[in-house]
Amino acid sequence: MSFLRVVWLLMRKDLIIELRSREILYTTLFFAVSCVLVFAFGFVREGQPMEDVGAGILWIAVAFSGTLALGRAFERERQSETMRALLMAPVDRPALYVAKLIGVMALMAAVEVIVVPLVALLFQAPLFQHLPMLLALLLAGTVGFTAVGTMFGAMLARARSRDVLLPVLLYPITVPVIIAGVRGTSALLQADPDPAVARAWLSLLLSFDVVFITLALWTFEPVMTD
Amino acid sequence: MKRVRSAWRVLLVWLLIAAGPAWSLAAGAQQPRPQPTKPAQDEFVPIDQLPPGEQLPAAPLLIAAYSVAWLAVAGYLFSIWRRLDRVDRDIAEAGRRLPRA
C-alpha cells in the first residue's frame, strides 16, 4: 500500500472516531478558552488588560492546548491497545507519524479559530490587521510544535509517567517555536507594525519545521521498535 | 585486599585535591589586593572604573562560586564511586549464587 494511502486511511479512522464522540475537540476547546480567560484575569491592570501581552498569551494558549490534545490523541490509542496493532501492521511506520501529525494539526486549527478572536477581543490586540501574515505564523508555528509533540507523544504512549513527561520533554525543544511565534506576532501587533521582522521570524519557523519533521521521519522507526 | 589498597589510593588522590585550594588560599591571603602596578601587564592595568556606590564585596561571591564547583565535582565523583561499589557487590553476589544454580 502506498505511503499516502496509508496516511489517508489512518487519518480517516481518527477523524471518524473523533466525529462520533467529539470528546477531544470539545475538551481541548474548553481548555483553551479557560486558559485565555485565566490569563485575562491574571494580566489586568486597573481594570484594563495589560498592553502588548496578546501575542504571548495567544501562543501560550496554543502550546498548552496542544500539549493536552497530543496527550489525549495517543491516550486513545493506548487504551484500546490499538498502538500495538498499528505498529505490527505491515506499513511504513512514518506513515503513522504523518497521519497523527495531520490529525492533531486539524484539531489545533479548530482551537485556533476560537482562540485568536478571543484573544483579540479580551486583550484588544489588533490581530486581524495583518491576517495573512498572522495565519502564516500560526500555521508554521503549529506545525513545528505539533511535529515535535507528535514524535514525543508517540514515543511516550507506552511509557510510564507519560502525562507529566510529555510537557517536560516538549517545552525545552519547542522554545524556538514559541520565541519566534511570539516575537513575530508582536511585530505585527505593535503600534508601528513591522512585517519585515515578522517575515524573518516566519522563515525561522519554516526552517525549524523542515528540520524537525525530517528528523522525526528518520528517527520514528528506530525509536518505536522495541 | 585489592579493594583496601585502591581505597587508600583514592583517599590520597583526594588529599592532593584538597591540599591545592587550601594552600593557595593561604598564599592568596597574603597578597594585597588589588595590585595596580605589576610589570609585564601592559594591557590589563586595572583602571578604577567602579563608581563609588556600587561596591558589592566580591570575595563571598568568588568563594561561593568555587565552593559550588568543587562540591559539584566532588559530589558527582563520589556518587559514581558509590554506585560502582554497589554494582561490584551485586556482581560478587550474583557470581556466588550462579555456580550453585
Added chain:
Amino acid sequence: MQRLFLPLTVVVAAMFAYAPLMIANAPFESTMLLVQKIFYFHVPSWFVMFSGAFLCAGASAVYLAKGSRDADHYAVTGAELAVVFGLMGLITGPLWARKAWGVWWEWDVKLTLALIVWLTFVAYLLLRRYGGPGSEKLAAGVGIFGAANIPFVYYSVNWWRTIHPKTTVVPTLGPGMRGAFWFCVLAFMLLMVLIVAARVRLERQRALVDELFLELED
C-alpha cells in the same frame, strides 16, 4: 583503558590542585577585578556541558542506528555530564553576574541557550529514570532532538539583546590569564575523560548484573 585510569586520576587531581595557584597568580582583569576569577572555572564547565550534550546526541544517534548497547552507555554518561557541569555553570554564572553586571540573570543568547540545553538533558535523565522499561530508545530520540535544537535556540534568542561578553574575549586575554585559562580548560577536559571512563564502566557493570540475575532466574 582500565590501566590508564589511576594515572589519569593522579594527573587530573594534580592539575586541579595546581589550578587555584595559577588562578590566584593570574593578573586581575581591569574592570571586574577579583570576581572575574570565577571565569576560570565557569567557562570550562560550559565547555564540558556542551561536550557532554554532543556526546549524548552522537551516542544516541549511533544507538538508534545500530542498536549498540555501549552507545547507550555513552549517551547516558554525556547527559549526566551535561546536567552536572551545566548546573555548575548556571550557579557560578549568576554569582559572577551579580557583581559584574548588577543582576543575577539576563535573557541573553548564551545564558538562555545554556539553560534550554540544560533543561533538555534534565528531561532526558527524567525520562530514563521514570519512563519505565524501554525508555532508553525514547531518551535517545530526545537527545538527538535536543542537540538539533541548539542552533535554533541560538538564532532565535540572538535576535534579542545580548550583554554576555562576546566569545572573542578569549583571544584578547593577557598572557598571565591565558595560561591559567587554558590550563583550567585542559584540567576540565581531562576530568571529563575520567568521568566518562568511570561512568561507562558503571553502566557496563550494571548491564552485566542484570544479565547475571536474569540467568539466575532461569
